[in-house]
Amino acid sequence: MKQERTTLEVIAPTVEEAIARGLSQLGLSQEQVEVEVLDPGSRGFLGIGSRQARVKLSVKAAGEAQASVRSDVSGAGTLEEEYPTEAGMPLGQWDEQKALEVAQRVVGELLEKMKVQARLRVRIQPPQEENAQPAVWVEVQGDDLSILIGRRSETLNALQYISSLIVSREMGVWVPLIIDVQGYRARRERQLRILARRMAEQAVLTGRRQVLEPMPANERRIIHLELRDHPDVVTESIGEEPNRKVTIVPKRHSRRP
Template sequence: MTTYSGKTIEEAIANGLKDLSLTRDQASVAVKVQPRNGFFGIGRKLAQVEITKKEEPKTEENNQASVKIVNQTFTVAGFDQAPTEDEDSEEQNEEKLQDIVTDLSTYLNDVIDAMGFEHTLSTDLKNHHSLYVNIDTAEEKQSLLIGRHGRTINAMQGLAQIYVNRLGANNLNVVLDIANYRARRSEALAQLAEKTARNAIANGKPVYLNPMPAFERKEIHNVLADNDHVITYSTGREPHRVIVVAPK
């Protein structure tokens, strides 16, 4: 089994058939990597296919022998039946998700390398809906990758989310973190929410917070959801959408 590359799947197949001196009918083709133009010029990939020569047709005698074997029941480690379609589908989805995580890691590595930072990435797929990506870099570089009020890491997280969505993982939520920044930011947002609520109640007027990304606005909403004295809502258009804390 040999792997061949090309800008398109058709080109990769043509390269393989020419090298192996086979016609299309004589070859079995398995697509290993779909071609990708990349995102903002980063992450470009060639198509890759594996090509093998098809086996010669079996004789009638061999076919009869094969039928006898197929009709037998084999028991391995206590199992006497093939995997169900649901099990096969679940395994395929798991493999696809792992491929997406690998592709995203490659993309993020390319982005951070292009920014000039030495780093390592680690990923934790907590379930089929949440992917935690930690970026480990030198301590003196951490604040640069995080950015003022988290703008740089939030921008990279936004790119990562768009990237996995483009790969078909629309239900996968990506969280990028550096030096436990997300936990520290969540604590700061909770304190901000409580302080803002007290100000709104004391002054009897709504308080408008600075623009922040949707996932941070959601944290403010959640912190004050059980507060009987204020309501929260968002107003404006992205990227200038703000959260408002108003007395009831």
């Protein structure tokens, strides 16, 4: 029987950034994968109407399965990447203590420019998956900080991305950075995991695929990871940004012609 290829789907501001991050996650050179541009993205006008690029990397030779993949409806592994890299920014080791200091200063200055009063706590988050890097975690605490989260966490994700770029440029290498506001990401992750299990039960009970609400890539990724080992369902992402969403499909349904 023909073996399914392992694939990696990555979303980033440009095609080049998406390819670079995907190769880093796979630990492979570009010659070892086939690259398919699913969406070249668009910069829009003054940032309005912009759309991120999306690429899929397929490993040419059969390799060891990664813990960080999920099964899509065809059975091949897919992962949506949460942290895009900056174009031209090298990947490599970085000084953790210096990164903590730079991150605290950068995020603090950005919040000051936004006229937001808050307290910051920074720490190193160990790698959560095989072959992943540690990340700098910045916890923002204060009164009435909901303005920093925004609809579908759009404001928070934008702040996180801009901060990542600035920190990485100062460090000279790409530094994964996560910003949380008053424990929002941890609460949201718990909610999404509960939602994933409940909708998986619904899919199995009804025999019908369950389509979730549109979510950003990092939230879709939580759904995929929560259900990647589920015995009775598989997950896939459908649609285009910013309305891309997760579908939970009963396995017996996914095998139908």
